[in-house]
Amino acid sequence: GAGVSQSPRYKVAKRGQDVALRCDPISGHVSLFWYQQALGQGPEFLTYFQNEAQLDKSGLPSDRFFAERPEGSVSTLKIQRTQQEDSAVYLCASSLSDRGVSGDSPLHFGNGTRLTVT
């Protein structure tokens, strides 16, 4: 596709429900990232995939958060037993290179999924 696509755009969940957020990166992009953006804040890193391998999950806030990218393209971020503090915009980003981000291979962000936990 032309850009990074995320679905759904908006998700309302009751506390305790499980949610799954989908990311379709730009075709051919090797690297995929998930970021969490709280209201009025900058994005914070959650996890990183190179193809299907999850190389860094140090930003995941708890073991309720799980991400996968089984075939090296589409990725899903799953949050189990959602809590109110999970309310945020979840951004997916991809980049072409497997050798890192640079001015020639910057992060391309999707429009995000706004999760509201009530």
Next chain:
Amino acid sequence: SQELEQSPQSLIVQEGKNLTINCTSSKTLYGLYWYKQKYGEGLIFLMMLQKGGEEKSHEKITAKLDEKKQQSSLHITASQPSHAGIYLCGADRNAGGTSYGKLTFGQGTILTVHP
């Protein structure tokens, strides 16, 4: 605590005015990225600076990285309503200037441009 501090937090200007947004770090910046975000949308890449003293321009937007590589500024000349949005600086944590994308972002600067 924020590793990157942006100032001001918000800015309201009249169309046609010049403005500057600053991004300051207590640590050396090995790669500094400027992004723009419209409300409810993703981040759009503007520019990336890597070398001390580097300056880049795109249309009416100029970004600079100081010699010590601890502060960057984004300057908009003759602002237009289309410049309105949230400007975010993001820093590469890794020495050498390339990372796999684990950027640390500032809290953002909200820019409003009145016609």
